[in-house]
Amino acid sequence: MKGNEAMTEADREVPDQLLDELFAEARAARPAPDAALLRAIYEDAATVNARRQARAAHRGLRPRMIGLIEWIGGVGALAALAGCIAIGFWIGFSQPVSLPVLDRQEEDLAEYVLFEPLGGEEDLTASLLQEG
Amino acid sequence: MVPSDGAVPEDDALLARYAGGDLEAARMLMDRHAGRCLSLARRMLRDETEAEDIAQEAMLRLWKIAPDWRSGEAKVSTWLYRVTSNLCTDRLRRARRQMVDLDQTAEPADDGPSVQARMEAGERVAALHQAIAALPERQRLAVQLRHLDEMSNIEIAEIMGTSVEAVESLLARARRALAAALAGRKAEIGFG
Numbered sequence: 378m379k380g381n382e383a384m385t386e387a388d389r390e391v392p393d394q395l396l397d398e399l400f401a402e403a404r405a406a407r408p409a410p411d412a413a414l415l416r417a418i419y420e421d422a423a424t425v426n427a428r429r430q431a432r433a434a435h436r437g438l439r440p441r442m443i444g445l446i447e448w449i450g451g452v453g454a455l456a457a458l459a460g461c462i463a464i465g466f467w468i469g470f471s472q473p474v475s476l477p478v479l480d481r482q483e484e485d486l487a488e489y490v491l492f493e494p495l496g497g498e499e500d501l502t503a504s505l506l507q508e509g
Numbered sequence: 510m511v512p513s514d515g516a517v518p519e520d521d522a523l524l525a526r527y528a529g530g531d532l533e534a535a536r537m538l539m540d541r542h543a544g545r546c547l548s549l550a551r552r553m554l555r556d557e558t559e560a561e562d563i564a565q566e567a568m569l570r571l572w573k574i575a576p577d578w579r580s581g582e583a584k585v586s587t588w589l590y591r592v593t594s595n596l597c598t599d600r601l602r603r604a605r606r607q608m609v610d611l612d613q614t615a616e617p618a619d620d621g622p623s624v625q626a627r628m629e630a631g632e633r634v635a636a637l638h639q640a641i642a643a644l645p646e647r648q649r650l651a652v653q654l655r656h657l658d659e660m661s662n663i664e665i666a667e668i669m670g671t672s673v674e675a676v677e678s679l680l681a682r683a684r685r686a687l688a689a690a691l692a693g694r695k696a697e698i699g700f701g
Contacts, residue, residue, distance in 0.1 A: 391688050391691045391692055392688075393684070393688075395691075396684060396687060396688060396691070397656075399633055399634070399636075399637045399691075400637070400656040400657065402631065402633055402634050402637075403634045403637055403638065403656075403657055404656075404657055404659070406631060406634050407544070407548050407657070409544060410543050410544050410547045410561075410564070411561065414543070414547070414561050414564065414565065415539060415543060417565055418539050418543055418564070418565055418568045418569075419532075419535065419536060419539060421565065421568065421569045421572055422527065422532060422535035422536075422539070422568075422572045423532055423535075425569070425572040425573055425575075426527070426530055426532060426535070426572070429528075429576065430530060
């Protein structure tokens with residue numbers, strides 16, 4: 378009776394070895410991923426990589442800029458420097474302007490040279506008297 | 510770029526190389542793991558298109574985490590499987606909620622042949638997949654990870670967020686259930 382029960386139990390199950398064989402077959406029969414899926418996964422990898430490199434390049438630029446500003450003397454110094462440069466350019470590139478005061482002085486000087494002898498008014502009278 | 514001594518690079522090393530811009534390393538990681546992620550998703554979701562979405566999403570998360578990956582803290586394969594499993598679980602929950610919303614509360618029959626079972630050749634393998642599909646969810650996941658993806662009990666415990674002892678218990682119960690389920694199909698599977 379007990380033997381019959383054992384036989385019945387055995388009949389109701391498959392042995393572990395067979396289960397393991399079935400698992401091995403299932404592993405071997407596993408279908409490979411579709412080529413389109415693999416292409417999409419690889420493209421994702423390339424896209425994520427490109428974005429990461431672009432971000433890294435952007436981040437690499439900032440410390441260099443900050444270092445340069447600090448070397449100059451800070452943001453205030455940089456603003457002053459930029460202002461000076463701008464004024465320098467403005468002076469350098471703006472059209473020359475006429476200066477009437479200076480022009481007038483030149484005319485006056487010419488009159489003085491022509492009509493005012495170097496010796497002054499008294500010297501002129503003395504020389505006329507001598508000639509007369 | 511394979512090391513000059515011919516050794517197969519570890520996943521951690523490949524991920525570090527990818528983080529440094531090496532796309533060949535990404536291809537190697539993809540060849541190693543995409544198929545397994547897809548298999549796991551297929552078995553959990555039984556929908557080829559959704560399984561492909563999940564596999565792609567899991568791999569995308571790996572690409573994104575690459576620069577922050579801490580070597581030695583977790584295995585890439587374990588991490589990927591956990592992500593895949595969680596993504597599948599989320600999707601199944603969403604699908605169930607939608608079913609409830611639509612007042613279609615009938616659960617899908619678990620014992621029907623899965624997509625994978627139909628796709629894979631051979632009555633024996635199909636019979637096994639049908640038997641696996643009929644297992645309770647956690648037993649099913651444990652047996653798939655252990656016997657189809659050949660992961661260690663420690664890795665399975667990490668993926669499932671449980672103890673190794675609990676995994677052993679799940680596996681023991683799952684094997685007993687499978688043995689009983691397949692006993693009725695001994696002729697089909699070429700036994701007896």
